[in-house]
Amino acid sequence: MNSIKARIKWQQGYTEIKVLLRHPMANGRAYTQHGGIIAPEYITTLLLDRNGNTEIVAHLSASISSNPYFDFVLQKAARGDKISISWLDNLGNSDNRDFIIG
Amino acid sequence: MRLTRRRFSKILGQFIGLGVLAGRATLAQEQTLAQTMQQLFADSPVEYSDQINIKIPHLAENSAAVPITAAINLAQVEKIWLLVAANPLPLSAHFTLTPAAVPRVSARLKMAKTSEVMVVVRAQQRLYFASQMVKVADNGCSR
Numbered sequence: 001m002n003s004i005k006a007r008i009k010w011q012q013g014y015t016e017i018k019v020l021l022r023h024p025m026a027n028g029r030a031y032t033q034h035g036g037i038i039a040p041e042y043i044t045t046l047l048l049d050r051n052g053n054t055e056i057v058a059h060l061s062a063s064i065s066s067n068p069y070f071d072f073v074l075q076k077a078a079r080g081d082k083i084s085i086s087w088l089d090n091l092g093n094s095d096n097r098d099f100i101i102g
Numbered sequence: 103m104r105l106t107r108r109r110f111s112k113i114l115g116q117f118i119g120l121g122v123l124a125g126r127a128t129l130a131q132e133q134t135l136a137q138t139m140q141q142l143f144a145d146s147p148v149e150y151s152d153q154i155n156i157k158i159p160h161l162a163e164n165s166a167a168v169p170i171t172a173a174i175n176l177a178q179v180e181k182i183w184l185l186v187a188a189n190p191l192p193l194s195a196h197f198t199l200t201p202a203a204v205p206r207v208s209a210r211l212k213m214a215k216t217s218e219v220m221v222v223v224r225a226q227q228r229l230y231f232a233s234q235m236v237k238v239a240d241n242g243c244s245r
Binding site: 050063 | 163166167168169186189190191193194196197198200201203204206207208209210211212213214226240
């Protein structure tokens, strides 16, 4: 699985981290063409770690768009630091991916 | 017992009633903004702050992905909540930040209809908010 994309821009003083996840974020309110309800499936927790320390925890609800996009900014990050991004959804699925600030 | 017309309609009514109840149960729960606020902040005062900048379009073209950026100009921001007042469940996301994170987040929200979008922040053990009205051009209820 490769559901996590990130674009990390290091600048003096701060590091901008743009995160794009691939996920349906179904809220359980939408109907299929046949009238059935699409079961809720949404990311509940998104973690952003730097060198093993969690810097940002995001608790999401189903009213975040599908294929959610986030933009975070970290201070004090250095080139070569490891950024780990991971998510967990309400069905217990998860994914994580590491990036190196370049 | 004989199945009279009256009895038949009574049974039919019970079935319809059951169906309605079952339909209710399968629908996801709903909350008003006031209920959500009560749940999140109990009776803590939430005061307006002009140090919270919300960048969000006044008119959302695509209600399934409304871009929002909340930049907070306060020191020691610990948490940021994004709320859409008129959504069935107003709380969209909540972020917990360490001091290493700059209090600025961007996300994309789903909006059921035209609504106030609210950002609540906890900084230095106090709660602050700012909000902006966002008109929804299309009908986003089904998405």
